[in-house]
Amino acid sequence: MKPSFEDLKQELKIKNINLSHQRLKVIEFLTQNRCHPTVDQIFTNLQKDIPTLSKTTVYNTLRTLVASGLVRVITIEDKETRYDIVTENHGHFKCESCGTIFDFPIGIDSMIPGVLSKFVINDKNVYLNGVCPRCLSNLNENK
């Protein structure tokens, strides 16, 4: 599902979170850039629009959005936290060659084993690393 900017604004109102200019811009950026951007990417891009923007605000905003369940944290790679506006269950594949992070569907619930039946699960992540088809064919060409 692709949550629209308007949907998200509505969600925020319901959750009683103020729709400040900066917050709206962060959400807008995330809906238009579904590449799982880092804080730095979000900050650098929004700064063009909002010259006074502070990186602290980006951190604060993302913390608020994650806490309210509107945004999801992706830590597929050590040392670079990324953010995803799509909170529905799906897996992530990161290409070691080009760095792209791909989404893929995965039915993880069906494979959670019985030993976890007494555990309360709040969050699920499936992360794969490898090489994407485009990079594979590039590697072949250069042989």
Add this chain to the structure above:
Amino acid sequence: MKPSFEDLKQELKIKNINLSHQRLKVIEFLTQNRCHPTVDQIFTNLQKDIPTLSKTTVYNTLRTLVASGLVRVITIEDKETRYDIVTENHGHFKCESCGTIFDFPIGIDSMIPGVLSKFVINDKNVYLNGVCPRCLSNLNENK
């Protein structure tokens, strides 16, 4: 499978990695503490044995071990990299209340969707977050 200390020494020899005192101690610690320790935990504990130990050495050693495939990196939580001597495919559950990381079996290969058939997959991780049974029962008691 529980790789023994001796097995791992053998593996290192095969891969032509020097069995320095510090490296052996790191491996020994990981085989005896299968709690997915952080760099800091490994460092602090080994320092008792090796007073001259440097944290840089712990970082260097872990990098070497990960590169050679003897150790696995766990980034279930943002901001704390952990290490696992068990490299075989299994999932991780982190309790948000007590911080314990539990292992569980998972047949992830069977659920990788067709859209990824052209991707080369080098690494797979399944991370769950929630509350463990012990913490759940503690919470109930205190109500």
Add this chain to the structure above:
DNA sequence: ATAATAGTTGTAATAATTATAAGTTTGTAT
């Protein structure tokens, strides 16, 4: 309009990790 509240900003502090260069250990050849 005023006061209270929430949000933003710049700067400083913290923490994890990496880079560097000097010192030490280890392995190999003589």
Add this chain to the structure above:
DNA sequence: ATACAAACTTATAATTATTACAACTATTAT
């Protein structure tokens, strides 16, 4: 055993990501 080179370790400095803080600004309610 000795000497030399390569590999490893160490302490320190530098880098990077993130959080803390306090002053400032915008928003909301009265």
